[in-house]
Ligand SMILES: O=C(O)CCC(=O)C(=O)O
């Protein structure tokens with residue numbers, strides 16, 4: 001757990017460097033906080049034989065984990081050598097993430113999207129069951145303390161930049177996530193309506 005947390009922190013620090021924000025631990029310190037609301041999850045998807053496609057967009061594979069974005073700051077995923085993970089492109093099409101048990105798959109969470117005022121985007125993903133092999137994935141979800149205010153980082157808001165989001169705490173966002181459907185776009189409730 002400590003190693004994966006350390007890796008997530010290094011990634012967040014590299015992102016902070018890329019955004020030219022100081023101090024470089026402005027994001028990673030939220031994961032290092034004693035009160036950090038982080039989780040480690042193991043998912044197991046047994047093999048599922050082909051089924052008749054219902055809506056034509058899953059090629060006859062059963063949905064193992066429905067489409068969603070991860071609500072936290074960052075997710076670090078490692079899986080066995082079994083395909084299934086897909087990400088959604090802007091045009092709504094799905095592409096498969098090649099299975100590679102030697103690599104980590106990093107996902108930006110909704111909270112990081114807000115903290116970077118939309119510069120990094122949380123990408124919708126889902127898992128299709130594999131027809132022959134079981135898929136096992138392990139994911140570290142790095143989240144902030146429950147009382148943490150989630151808002152664009154002040155160091156990113158230079159000039160006349162406006163926040164795209166209303167301020168909320170991680171506790172409020174988590175409550176919203178629990179009360180909404182998995183596939184829901186929860187950030188929409190926290191977006192500011194652009195003045196015309
Ligand atoms: O099991 C996977 O490959 C992805 C699962 C996932 O997206 C999640 O647990 O949030």
Ligand SMILES: [Fe+2]
Nearest residue numbers: 068069070125
């Ligand atoms: Fe996910």
